[in-house]
Amino acid sequence: MPAVSKGDGMRGLAVFISDIRNCKSKEAEIKRINKELANIRSKFKGDKALDGYSKKKYVCKLLFIFLLGHDIDFGHMEAVNLLSSNKYTEKQIGYLFISVLVNSNSDLISLINNAIKNDLSSRNPTFMNLALHCIANVGSREMAEAFAAEVPRILVAGDTMDSVKQSAALCLLRLNRTSPDLVLMGEWTARVVHLLNDQHLGVVTAATSLITTLAQKSPEDFKTSVSLAVARLSRIVSSASTDLQDYTYYFVAAPWLSVKLLRLLQCYPPPEDGAIRGRLTECLETILNKAQEPPKSKKVQHSNAKNAVLFEAISLIIHHDSEPTLLVRACNQLGQFLQHRETNLRYLALESMCTLASSEFSHEAVKTHIETVINALKSERDVSVRQRAVDLLYAMCDRSNAKQIVAEMLSYLETADYSIREEIVLKVAILAEKYAVDYTWYVDTILNLIRFAGDYVSDEVWYRVIQIVINRDEVQGYAAKTVFEALQAPACHENLVKVGGYILGEFGNLIAGDSRSSPLVQFDLLHSKFHLCSVPTRALLLSAYIKFINLFPEVKGTIQEVLRSDSQLRNADVELQQRAVEYLRLSSIASTDILATVLEEMPPFPERESSILAKLKRKKGPGNLHPDLDENRKERSANGGTVAASPTPSTDLLGLGSTITTQNSAPPASKGTSLLVDVFSENIAAFPVETPVAVGPVADENFSREGGFINPKIPDMRCLPLAPFPSRFVCKNNGVLYENQLLQIGLKSEFRQNLGRMYVFFGNKTSTQFMNFGWPFTVPYCAFFLTVSLQLNVHAKPADPTVDGGAQLQQILNIECMSDFVDAPVLNIQFRYGGTLQNVAVKLPITLNKFFQPTEMTSQDFFQRWKQLGAPQQEVQKIFKAKHSMDTEVTKAKIMGFGAALLDGVDPNPSNFVGAGVIHTKTTQVGCLLRLEPNTHAQMYRLTLRTSRDTVSQRLCDLLSEQF
């Protein structure tokens, strides 16, 4: 035990700590602690009043026990008593205990606050500092309520000591982080800004941190800090290394302050004033120059401090993204670091270059380092550095180097650390798709992914390759040939079997001409994998088999034989058994024509944001990716394809978790109908009358589970009132709009800018069994018209006047939004059924938010725009009770479904949601910002909309507030 060095010693405490250290086992330690706890408890409860010293000693012991990881449920009162001791050392221990353990005992908070209040007004700087430290350490809401007004007063009072100012500044910073709503701007703000001019560098350091935090909240109030910060920075940068005395750290002038000032400047755009801007550019150049000077010391602290400033300067240069020379110089500097012997610098250079890669000025300069980065991927010994190299390769990838980068990443994948394999797989899949010039390369790449890292290929990846193959005729034959060859490997990954099964089921005919891949050979190959696969894959294979029966009548017998075997027809798994039974029956009863209709090739998938991208976003957060996202969007629209219809990532694309029923087959009664209500309201878009059998990734969108077959009991359907659309359609584009005993209306829609297209599916439900398919019954649609307004143009293409029993009619509506609107168009349907004229009128879910384009923006941009939209008529706010459970993920999905970009990390309070987007109409574009603040205690929300047009704010607020 070392001699206790300074101040007072607490012998009892030292002995106790020694005892604990001497304990040989965990049990012994617990025993010793329990003994001590009993002792302290009896002392606290005893009749004899404890003197201050003993109280302090016991409180300190309790603290020690707590810090060892044990629970402490008493002693708080004694600690609070210590606060009002006038012995500094007792007060200090009391405050420490409160700072560490306060959350457990809130009933003491008023006593604690009282003691703090006394110390704050004591005018004794040491006591004031203790009190301020305590507020800063605890930072609870109660403390914010009590002191958020008092602390700024102390901070700017003329007679406050420097050290107290420093504590007060950071105390306020903490309160602003935990309860930003309680820290109100006032006349003190201007005086805080002037602390940047303070003589005491410690005060400037603390004040800079505070101003940076506050400027993120209300940039306008702290705009004047820019010129002061530039001036201060310039003085530091140009000072000799000894000028700043103790604030010089290993020959670097005030590195902490420099970093903070550079951080503060990143809250603002480049200064508009030419002189200030020039001075700042000069500073940044000086910092870049210094990096080339020989080091003033060999100590790592010297180079770390110097480079800390350099990296922060580079961050500012990237943030401004306006000075090409500086950007290129920054890139060259980072390029030097890429080969530095310090691992830390290599790591940071890779990280920083990632952001540089997204600037148009430096993208090319970053690309010149590709060989070094690839080399880092191969040779770095530290996985976290390799991870950065992967990120950078991903960021610098474009059409010119995609093949090389994808090839390198693929070969790295074979030896990559398990922890980052999945991410690499996602990145490769995205790059391969994004930069695919010919899709054969894309197909090869994905199959290689499965081959090298099959276990890490998530469902999204193989769904995506199938979507792409289905949508591109030119690659289908190649894909079939390639999977067929890949499947011949003796051991292939189950994911490959899935892709193979799906693709051969759809396009096996394209290679059937070759006798080496004749239908029977294909089937035998697939079936040889069957018994090694899990249930979902087997289910998929069964669907592939029934598709084979349609494609190749010559193998029908063989396949029926397989389906008929006991291992299928009597399989213990309900799903497999049902498929076997239904497919066998289907293949024996239906005529070739019917089979051809039912098992027709899958229709193209609607273009949308890659679900892989969504997955990577979920994994990594938006920060690393947004440049790619934007680019991705641009490219899609440039390609003339339809843009992402719904930004909501579709989860569970393959609905294998539950029964996929073929058309008109009766749902098993036992399957939970109660589930349906939920399922319907949240995540299923049901299209039960879709013609082709869904064997794979389309299930969610095109094909329902049992859902579509539940008939709402509508007794009299001849004179129905106008049905409003279900409010879930505000946030989604697909689903069943209307259903009664005869008719089901499904929707699929996509919107881009001010245009939209809506596919309306009228399903005739009146034949209930698949076998009755040919039942001679037709429903002529004699009238079909729309009521619309001037704000919205809707055109329908003429449709077939009849709909066969059990079949479906598709109607395409083209929509154009002329200006913002409130009323939705009405769809009127008349038809004759059994001699009676039927009328149905429903509102179409075309709402203003459908013409949203999401906009990604930084926190700073967001708040800047938020402020610009501050006029009272631009803002609409609504406070309302939650109608659904307040689940964060669901809320996020709804906001994204609503059409706005969900901005992470923008709101200082992480439980709030903010979003941004632009409403496109033919006449104008309206920028919209939204903020949703949940209050889980009260089960309430506050929703605020700010847009440049009052009617838009109002309408969007009305629409969105109905969703939660």
Add this chain to the structure above:
Amino acid sequence: MQFMLLFSRQGKLRLQKWYVPLSDKERKKISRDLVQTILARKPKMCSFLEWRDLKIVYKRYASLYFCCAVEDQDNELITLEIIHRYVELLDKYFGSVCELDIIFNFEKAYFILDEFLLGGEAQETSKKNVLKAIEQADLLQEVYEMV
């Protein structure tokens, strides 16, 4: 900065300072996970790593690991030097500090940290000024003791 942890090579926590509100349970889980992650790293590896949505900056001094969690936009190198400055302060105060000093005088280690960092930000980066504040407090304590 979101939190700072000091732990030994055996994985024992010696000091923990949290600048964000977290429950006891979360704190324990975070400490356990991080200590394991960092102890598993090899000596020559880089001092930074991504962990959940935070950046971890750590450095080993003799038998003790100093580990800070900072946010995405924070500066890693300056955080590394925050650690070093704190070590220097402890060293100066205790006179070539060792792990035992921090175990037996844990409260002092906390006091010094509070003078140096507050709310997760550097409050006073001058070594002299921090030590002056601590010495003044020690003096105050002795004066009071004598009264």
